[in-house]
Amino acid sequence: MGNSYLTSCIKQFEYYKSLGDKTFEQLSFVELKTEFEDDSNSIAIIVKHIVGNMLSRWTNFLTEDGEKTWRERDNEFIDTFETREALTTYWNKGWDCLFNALKPLTEKNLDSIVYIRNQGHTVTEAINRQMTHYAYHIGQIVFIGKLIKGDSWKSLSIPKGKSSDYNKNKFSKDKAKQHFTDDL
Secondary structure (H helix, E strand, C coil): CHHHHHHHHHHHHHHHHHHHHHHHHHCCHHHHCCCCCCCCCCHHHHHHHHHHHHHHHHCCCCCCCCCCCCCCHHHHHCCCCCCHHHHHHHHHHHHHHHHHHHCCCCHHHCCCEEEECCEEEEHHHHHHHHHHHHHHHHHHHHHHHHHHHHHHCCCCCCCCCCHHHHHHHHHCCCCCCCCCCCCC
8 A cells, every 4th residue: 555655646746746837838937926916925936935845844854854944934935036947946956855755765654753843743644744735835826827827828637618528538448547647
């Protein structure tokens, strides 16, 4: 069970990263920095927060508290990106940190205790906590991207009115064990 769980988690994290990547591809740098209200977060700010969290949580994942003393969370909500390349480089740095921590794990690690702000979590619980946190924020990224692009948005899932076509294609194939992202 453990190795299939870890494999599934890696695929799920890869999927969420791809949603962010595909959103970034549709937007200009100015659009990535767009805030709809004074106290709202742009995509750039959400990226900065997600990566700050990733670097803190996944650096020395099994041996140090996930809330590092060097993390400056409040500064994650101040946009300091000067180029698109800086934003995407930082985004990839966070994901690299996550995958470098996650990929070496084995089933034996899943019941080990790790800490986040002195609260003990099994490795499984910590992974689930982070996955849902990132899914929440990546959903925000996609939604903001869709709001910005309006009618020119290219859907990242089944487009409205296309469910029947999508299902027809899926059910025309033989049943097979696979992750839902395998043919995206």
